Amino acid sequence: MIDLLKTEKQFISTHIKEGGTVVDFTMGNGHDTLWLSRAVGKDGKVYAFDIQQDALDSTARLLESEGADKNYTLILDSHHNVKNYVKEPICAGLFNLGYLPGGDKTITTLHETSLLALSAGIELLAPDGAILCAVYPGHAEGTLEGELIEEMLSGLDRRKICATKFKIVNSPTSPFFFLIEKK
Numbered sequence: 001m002i003d004l005l006k007t008e009k010q011f012i013s014t015h016i017k018e019g020g021t022v023v024d025f026t027m028g029n030g031h032d033t034l035w036l037s038r039a040v041g042k043d044g045k046v047y048a049f050d051i052q053q054d055a056l057d058s059t060a061r062l063l064e065s066e067g068a069d070k071n072y073t074l075i076l077d078s079h080h081n082v083k084n085y086v087k088e089p090i091c092a093g094l095f096n097l098g099y100l101p102g103g104d105k106t107i108t109t110l111h112e113t114s115l116l117a118l119s120a121g122i123e124l125l126a127p128d129g130a131i132l133c134a135v136y137p138g139h140a141e142g143t144l145e146g147e148l149i150e151e152m153l154s155g156l157d158r159r160k161i162c163a164t165k166f167k168i169v170n171s172p173t174s175p176f177f178f179l180i181e182k183k
């Protein structure tokens with residue numbers, strides 16, 4: 001059976017360039033940051049954001065224990081401030097919305113800042129760059145985030161951006177994702 005969270009990597013990986021700049025908008029425990037670090041290689045750059053110090057600590061431990069190249073910057077700030085840190089075009093961005101697995105479930109991404117961060121990420125995309133945004137509709141804020149993100153993406157100019165949704169239609173509370181590709 002399809003594992004959406006594994007499948008998402010296949011879609012984004014075709015846009016990631018060795019030596020390119022990428023952003024992990026929701027660092028969490030660092031699994032995606034590690035994957036991005038390996039994908040861009042030693043000459044690439046990974047910027048990763050989280051609002052929890054625990055997430056930065058856990059990610060730093062993971063990257064060190066896995067011997068990742070020192071091509072990453074871990075940032076303790078909300079992802080909607082991405083443009084204060086990232087000044088060059090990005091070839092890829094990842095959002096895994098929701099709360100830190102194994103952490104405080106009340107600290108979750110919120111639609112207000114998620115929408116701002118996603119818009120900023122789209123503005124930063126290089127030609128042929130892409131953003132992958134995974135949504136978890138199993139809780140109320142996740143459901144709302146998914147609806148508002150879809151509404152925002154539906155209004156984008158098709159000549160500049162292609163926004164696609166991947167969803168298991170007979171499992172309404174399963175995670176789903178959007179792929180947002182710049183022409």
Ligand SMILES: C[S@@+](CC[C@H](N)C(=O)[O-])C[C@H]1O[C@@H](n2cnc3c(N)ncnc32)[C@H](O)[C@@H]1O
Nearest residue numbers: 026027028029030031032050051078079100109
């Ligand atoms: C589902 S987890 C991410 C999982 C992560 N990608 C991994 O590989 O482990 C979502 C993360 O988003 C973080 N988060 C919540 N609001 C945020 C914000 N405004 N800016 C950046 N990160 C935020 C949470 O603290 C949490 O760690």
